[in-house]
Structures are given as structure tokens and as C-alpha cells.
Amino acid sequence: MNAARLDDYREVTSKGTMCFLRSLAERVRGRRFLHVNSTSQGGGVAEILHRLVPLMADLGVDARWETIKGDPAFFSVTKAFHNALQGQEALITKDMLEAYIETNRENAGNLSLEGDLVLIHDPQPAPLINYRPPEGKWVWRCHIDLSHPQRQAWRHLRKYVAKYDGAVFSLPKFAQRLPFPQYLVYPSIDPLSKKNCDLSRAEIDGVLDHLAIPRDKPILLQVSRFDRFKDPIGVIDAYRLVKKHNQCRLILAGGGAEDDPEGGAVLGEVRERAGYDPDIHIIELPPDAHLEINALQRAATIVVQKSLREGFGLTVAEAMWKGKPVVGGAAGGISVQVIDDVTGYTVHSVEGAAFRIRHLLNNPDLIARMGEAGREYVRHEFLITRHLADYLTMLLVLTA
Amino acid sequence: MRERAQVPFEFCCCIELRQMLGLKAETEKELAGLIKLVSLDSIYYHTCGLLLRHRYRAGAFSNDFATWVAVQVGDRVLGERLAVLDPLSFDTLVDLRDEIVSVIDGHLKSIVVVPRVVYGEPFHFIQSRIVAVPAGTVAYTLEEFRQDVSEVDDRTLYYHTLEARVRHKHRHNDFSAWLRDRLSLPTLAARIEALDPFTGGLEWVRTQMLAYCDQVLIQGRDL
Numbered sequence A: 001m002n003a004a005r006l007d008d009y010r011e012v013t014s015k016g017t018m019c020f021l022r023s024l025a026e027r028v029r030g031r032r033f034l035h036v037n038s039t040s041q042g043g044g045v046a047e048i049l050h051r052l053v054p055l056m057a058d059l060g061v062d063a064r065w066e067t068i069k070g071d072p073a074f075f076s077v078t079k080a081f082h083n084a085l086q087g088q089e090a091l092i093t094k095d096m097l098e099a100y101i102e103t104n105r106e107n108a109g110n111l112s113l114e115g116d117l118v119l120i121h122d123p124q125p126a127p128l129i130n131y132r133p134p135e136g137k138w139v140w141r142c143h144i145d146l147s148h149p150q151r152q153a154w155r156h157l158r159k160y161v162a163k164y165d166g167a168v169f170s171l172p173k174f175a176q177r178l179p180f181p182q183y184l185v186y187p188s189i190d191p192l193s194k195k196n197c198d199l200s201r202a203e204i205d206g207v208l209d210h211l212a213i214p215r216d217k218p219i220l221l222q223v224s225r226f227d228r229f230k231d232p233i234g235v236i237d238a239y240r241l242v243k244k245h246n247q248c249r250l251i252l253a254g255g256g257a258e259d260d261p262e263g264g265a266v267l268g269e270v271r272e273r274a275g276y277d278p279d280i281h282i283i284e285l286p287p288d289a290h291l292e293i294n295a296l297q298r299a300a301t302i303v304v305q306k307s308l309r310e311g312f313g314l315t316v317a318e319a320m321w322k323g324k325p326v327v328g329g330a331a332g333g334i335s336v337q338v339i340d341d342v343t344g345y346t347v348h349s350v351e352g353a354a355f356r357i358r359h360l361l362n363n364p365d366l367i368a369r370m371g372e373a374g375r376e377y378v379r380h381e382f383l384i385t386r387h388l389a390d391y392l393t394m395l396l397v398l399t400a
Numbered sequence B: 001m002r003e004r005a006q007v008p009f010e011f012c013c014c015i016e017l018r019q020m021l022g023l024k025a026e027t028e029k030e031l032a033g034l035i036k037l038v039s040l041d042s043i044y045y046h047t048c049g050l051l052l053r054h055r056y057r058a059g060a061f062s063n064d065f066a067t068w069v070a071v072q073v074g075d076r077v078l079g080e081r082l083a084v085l086d087p088l089s090f091d092t093l094v095d096l097r098d099e100i101v102s103v104i105d106g107h108l109k110s111i112v113v114v115p116r117v118v119y120g121e122p123f124h125f126i127q128s129r130i131v132a133v134p135a136g137t138v139a140y141t142l143e144e145f146r147q148d149v150s151e152v153d154d155r156t157l158y159y160h161t162l163e164a165r166v167r168h169k170h171r172h173n174d175f176s177a178w179l180r181d182r183l184s185l186p187t188l189a190a191r192i193e194a195l196d197p198f199t200g201g202l203e204w205v206r207t208q209m210l211a212y213c214d215q216v217l218i219q220g221r222d223l
Helices: A015-028 A044-058 A072-085 A094-110 A126-131 A151-161 A201-210 A232-243 A263-274 A290-299 A315-321 A350-361 A364-381 A384-398 B028-037 B040-046 B048-052 B064-073 B076-083 B093-109 B142-151 B154-167 B174-181 B186-193 B202-219
Strands: A032-037 A062-067 A117-121 A137-141 A166-169 A182-184 A219-223 A249-255 A280-285 A302-305 A326-329 A344-347 B004-025 B123-141
Touching: A015 A384, A015 B004, A015 B123, A015 B154, A032 A044, A044 A062, A044 A384, A072 A094, A072 A151, A094 A126, A117 A126, A117 A384, A126 A137, A126 A151, A137 A384, A201 A290, A219 A232, A219 A290, A219 A315, A232 A249, A232 A263, A232 A350, A249 A263, A249 A290, A263 A280, A280 A290, A290 A315, A302 A315, A302 A350, A315 A326, A315 A364, A326 A350, A344 A350, A350 A364, A384 B004, A384 B123, B004 B028, B004 B040, B004 B048, B004 B142, B004 B154, B004 B174, B028 B064, B028 B093, B040 B048, B040 B064, B040 B093, B040 B123, B048 B154, B064 B076, B064 B123, B076 B093, B123 B142, B123 B154, B142 B174, B142 B202, B154 B174, B154 B202, B174 B186, B186 B202
Parallel strands: A032 A062, A032 A117, A117 A137, A137 A166, A166 A182, A219 A249, A219 A302, A249 A280, A302 A326, A326 A344
Antiparallel strands: A182 B004, B004 B123
């Protein structure tokens, strides 16, 4: 993919927004904005930084992106941290903590950490704060759900986080008691990325043919990891209630289970619950299956995201950008993205999901109307151009 | 209407940096208590600032307090009583805050059990800082003004109507002041001044402004 330029977004955002971004950027031209995270490939953070950093540079900001390096032991520690901070059971030993601290110390010696604003993404590189240069503001950007962290894990992490000048969270409920300003910035999707760009009918059909999915019935789709918090079993149960009255297919598409020890077990349960129903398609996709996800979302009639627990859940914005109504669990950022009766419905039960899906299937005009409203809503609130404006504003305010 | 102002109208756009205060309310009593405590920037965010959000996310009523009690707590009566408050009718944000608290307190005195959120979300207090930047366009004539109003971001409309009145404490919104003082169009200015963004939304304000400007341009004189 070529480096992103603001002009590339002329077709998807308003002239007023483009002028505003250029004007805002004039005020911060030449200032240094450094992002640090733990990977340049895979995951939502890397995906968005691949576009945001070049866009900032295009607007005259001295934007850089560094990634920390670590061995498998380090990443197993940070994975345990990640799970514990999101409230799951995870054991973090003294040795694990030492590996975490030591890897960050090594990275600090190898990275150039100068910047007027340094944004450290997620817990993995948080201890870099111990090696901050004398100048510049340091802000911790938390992309995960910190609403119910395991206290032990948060206590360890808080020691580092409390040394920052500020923090950024994706939802108010994720904020913590911290001795500095905590800002609210929603994440975003890139409308020009492979996962969200326009596709022709032939491209969509090609993907569906490849995945052996007929287009003879309305398609219900959930794209998510095979994780209990995403409630794939609940989605199958809702589909069965719908199927008593309406013809449809259900597609459950998600990432492979190799990096998630529980994923295999959940996938087994999902297959068992699906049985031999030829209208249920369970599709395991590799992490880089962006085109396939894009095509499936565009082919879907209704997109479901029936999560019981959720971070922000950007698959909802992705679906709405493609003009699809969303039936989503009232969890995490789904409630911010799904506007009841306008862009879809938030639901609290299997029955609720089934009822709303049936209501939509029986009202094709409503599907079209909600799809259109969803796309306009995403254009205003969840595109990368809004994200860019938020970060430029932080740069302007915090480095004034 | 070929009149050319000596001082142009300089359009400004704005963006808000939202800061979470880490305070949340689960009952109407807690809500009133925290409203008394939080900064005026928070009162501003939850009332005027609502217009900076997309209309879908702005909620059922004209301020966050009203929407929360009506939707999350399920107290439609208090929701309606709070919804009717017009931030532009108060001289200061302190007055607006006092009135909100007074409405909630009055309501709580009239009922036995304090309503609380059961299945819904608590109320999270946020405050915002508005950052203004030039939008890059200026108008000297009514034609230019009309053209720019049709193209600018809705945040520009917000800045010159809400921010000018409430935070900058201007007696009139910036559009009306310029049309009256620089182009001598007092009736057009008054009509624009009277537009209520809280019930119609900023896009409605834009549509009405364009319609009024068109009338003046067609007639060749003030309304």
C-alpha cells in the first residue's frame, strides 16, 4: 500500500473537514509526534498507525513510529497482562514481571524516544516512561477494556502509567483513577484500507464462491474471534429462532485459534452447536484476510455482533460503513456505535437478537434506511480523518 | 445586494478535546450532587457540546442530563423537565447549572424513591476544551457569505453560534453581529439570531440561514 495522503480521502469526507484538517495541521507544522507500540504487523493498532503516521507526515507533522522488540517469553508475559487487565484470570509471576521490565529497558537503549508528544500504545511498552528524555509530553494510549482489571495486574501497570502526563481511553467506562488528565478518543476505521474499500460485485461474488457460500438467502454475519465473550453460541441460538420463520444463512467468520489457547475449545463448541445445518457456515480466516472480511460484510444482509463483553468492537463501524444494519450486544463500544432504531439495535439476550433480526428481515426498506444512516454516522464519527483531527488537537493543546 | 464589507467575516472551525473526569452517577441524587461539583466546562460539554456530536449520538433530548434520566434511568418526567432548558437563555453557565440542579432537586422532593439506573449505563462526567482554528475562508459580501455557509463544516456553524454566545459571552452570535454591523442587514441578522440549534440541529440552522440569505439576494434588500 502506498503511503497515505490526505487528498486520498477527498471522496469519503467533506470539503469542510479537509479544510479544517489542513488548517489544524498548520498550527502544529514541524512538531514531533512519536508513536510507540509493540508490533508493526497485525492487530488494530498497527493497522491504523500504518495510515495515521503517513497522514500526519503529509500534513507537515514530524511523525514517527517505533516498535519495541521482544522474545516469545516477553510476549507471553504481555499476553497474560493483556488478559488480566481485561478481567480474565491470569497468573503473573515475579519472573514474568522482570522479563517485562528488562525487555523494555533493552528497547529503551535501542529506540529514539524524542518527541514533542510521545504516545505509548497499550501496556507492552508502558515501562519506557522510565527512560523518557527530559523534553516532551508522554501520554499512554490504552486501547483495551480496562473497566474491570484484575487488581494485581493493574497495580503493577499503574506504577508506570502514573508517571505519564496523560492517558487516552476509548470509552469513559475504561478510565481509571489516575493523577493526570484522561482523554476520550474513539478508535476509527480506514475507509480506504483493504478491509473497507469499495469492492465490485464480481470481487464479492468471487470471495463467496471461493468460500462456497451460496447467495440464495439473506445472510446473517458475525465476524469475530471464536471467544466466549463474542457469544457465537448465542448467535447460533438466535439464528435458530429466526429460522423458524425466515429463510436465511448464518456465517460465523473469525480469526484462527493459534494465538488463543481457548479459541480451539470455543470453536469446537461452536461446531457442535451448529451440527450439520447446511445454512450455517463457520469460517476460520487468517489474520490478513481483509479482502474476505470486506466481501463477507458487503454480502451480508444483517451484521450481528452479539458480544457479551467488548472493547470497542470496530467490526460494527466496518459493517455500518458498508451500509449494513447491525444487531449488537449492549457491551463496550457497541452501544456507542449502534444507535437504536437508527443504525441497528442493541440487544441483551438471544431472544432480543432473534426478534430484531426477524423484524429487519421482514422490513427490507428498514434495512436500506438503517444502512444509509449507519454509513453517514460512521463518516462523521468513526473514520480515520476524525481520529487524525483528535490526535492533531492533542498535539496542539499538550505541546503549546 | 452587492455591498462589500470593509471588515470580512472570518470563518473559524473548532474541535473539542474531551477529558473524562472519572466521576459517575447512578442515581438522580448523585447526578445532582456531581453537577454541583464539576467544572463549568463539564456543564458546557453535556449541554451545548451535544451539538458537536452527530445528531444520532446526541440523544433523545437536548442535553445529556435529560437523555440519561429519560433513557437510562427511565424517568421520562424529569427527562422532559430538563430537556426544555435552553442554554442560550441563561446569562452564564453558573446560572444554567443552578437551574439544572434546581429542576432535579424539585423533582426529587416530589417523589418518594430516588430513581436509579438498573439495567442502563451510569452517567459519566466529561468536560471539553474547544480548540478553534481558522477555517481558511473569509467573506466580504452576502454572496460570498452564503457560499461559505453552504460549504463549511458543521463545527464552524457551532463555533459562531454556540461558542461565541456561551463561552465568549458575546451578546449575539457572530453571524448576526457581522450581518448587522458590517452589511447593515438587521432583519436578516435578527432572523438568524432567532434560530434555535437545540431543537433543529446545526444542519437545520444552515438550511434556514441559506434560505434567508437567498431571499435577501433575490429581493435585493433586507427581509
